[in-house]
Amino acid sequence: MDHRPSPLSLLPPDLREATLTGVPLRELTTLRIGGPADLVCPARNPDDAKRFQAFAADRGLPFFVLGGGSNLLGADEGCGGVVLRVATTGFAVRGDTVRAGAGLDFDDLIARTLGAGLTGLEFASGIPGTLGGALVGNAGCYGHEIGEFLVEALVLRPDGRLETVGPEAFGFAYRATALRETRTIVLEALLRLGRGDPAAAGAQRAGHIADRRRKHPVDLPSAGSWFRNLPPAEPGGRRQPAGVLLEQAGAKAMREGDAAVFAKHANIVVNLGRATSADVRRLVERMRAAVRERFGVELVEEVRQLGP
Ligand SMILES: Cc1cc2nc3c(=O)[nH]c(=O)nc-3n(C[C@H](O)[C@H](O)[C@H](O)COP(=O)(O)OP(=O)(O)OC[C@H]3O[C@@H](n4cnc5c(N)ncnc54)[C@H](O)[C@@H]3O)c2cc1C
Structure with a gap:
């Protein structure tokens, strides 16, 4: 049996009060995937952030910074250590x-x-x-x-x-x-x-929001574009959308478990319900391989991993 005190009990009382334990990463990320985070620590001001950071460093705990979780894939096994949630709102x-x-x-x-x-x-x-x-x-x-x-x-x-x-x-x-x-x-x-x-x-804002509703998954969890667009073919040119290559490589038909490529945009991965990070990793590697085989291009991921 492990008799070490839980990291939570070692936090100063005011920080402990605000800290959450065992929150599933799926509740902290827009793709809605991932197991429990040991400690989710809200930094409401610079001093909180400093103290949580020092706490993790002093105890050698893994340390991760979280914003809105909209560009992250949470690991199925969760995330040990401190997840610092930036909560400064001035x-x-x-x-x-x-x-x-x-x-x-x-x-x-x-x-x-x-x-x-x-x-x-x-x-x-x-x-x-x-x-x-x-x-x-x-x-x-x-x-x-x-x-x-x-x-x-x-x-x-x-x-x-x-x-x-x-x-x-x-x-x-x-x-x-x-x-x-x-x-x-x-x-x-x-x-x-x-x-x-x-x-x-204001009109531009309304137009962009409407455009996103048409083109992006509104009812399905996602993390936005998975891969970066490609550098322009010539200096000063436009970036080549990764979605176009993915579509031509047949990505829209791909699915692994409950992770699937979004029907309207081949560079977006959606969670159809119970997708795991393992499903997503398999799907993403298939997408990458399809583009590599068809075009000889190596796509680079934009979405980051949260957890081991
Ligand atoms: C439907 C949808 C549409 C999207 N459309 C776009 C788009 O048009 N353009 C675009 O650029 N992106 C887009 N994204 C991706 C995403 O929304 C952006 O990348 C967003 O800026 C990520 O912010 P976040 O707070 O959610 O960061 P998180 O996902 O929480 O974190 C992302 C990375 O930033 C780090 N981080 C977060 N906050 C801080 C901080 N305060 N200090 C230091 N490090 C920090 C994290 O450690 C992590 O490495 C889209 C995502 C979705 C789901």
Whole structure:
């Protein structure tokens, strides 16, 4: 028998109170897959984040940062250690800037900035997840990316330092940042927006949301596009959608257990009900192999793994 105290009992009382244990990853991710997380720790402010991070480091526990879980595949076996859920939710408009908590729902943030007369983010309407997740993944669509708007961010470094950094520290790239690979946690961001035509921005927002409803799975759990689009054939050209290659390689007919390729978009994996992460892994490897065999192209995954 294991007589070691559970990690929960070792947390200071105020952090313990807010911490959840054994929450299935399927309840924390939009693809609705995955076994229990040992400790789900909400960081409501920078100090919480710092203390949870130090707790994991001091005890040598695995440490994972979670936003809205909309770009993650939860492991069937769950996730040991600390899952830090970024839950900073401040919101303050000043001039043409907004300072916002990285735990804010990204689409709510867009609605609130438009409500405050600030335009610019409407292109991203309907992207699920949090502001922090959007920033570290440089979320984008319709030719724009969130990285274009960042002035500075409050981040927590892996060594426990809180720092305010500018966009150069993020190293924004296509659906990626250099910062994400350093295990730095984004807690707050200052974005510079514009004072354009609110009616036009509102109409664009409504149009994008309607477009997403038509093209994306609304009734089925998913994690968005699985693979990255391919680099442009010539400099300055458009990226080649991975979905087109997947469709031509026959991916739309693929299914493994309850994990299937979405009928309207060959780059989206949906959970038909009881899909496991093993089902998804098998399906994703079949999709990748089909494109490799047909086109000699190696697709790179955009969705990340949560758990071992
Ligand atoms: C239906 C659907 C449509 C989508 N459409 C788009 C789209 O058009 N464009 C697009 O770019 N994406 C899209 N996505 C993917 C996803 O919504 C984005 O990648 C989103 O920005 C992820 O944010 P999140 O908070 O859910 O991150 P999570 O899924 O929780 O985490 C993703 C990664 O970011 C890290 N992370 C999260 N928050 C932080 C933080 N505060 N600090 C440090 N690291 C952090 C995590 O550790 C993990 O590595 C879509 C997803 C779905 C389900």
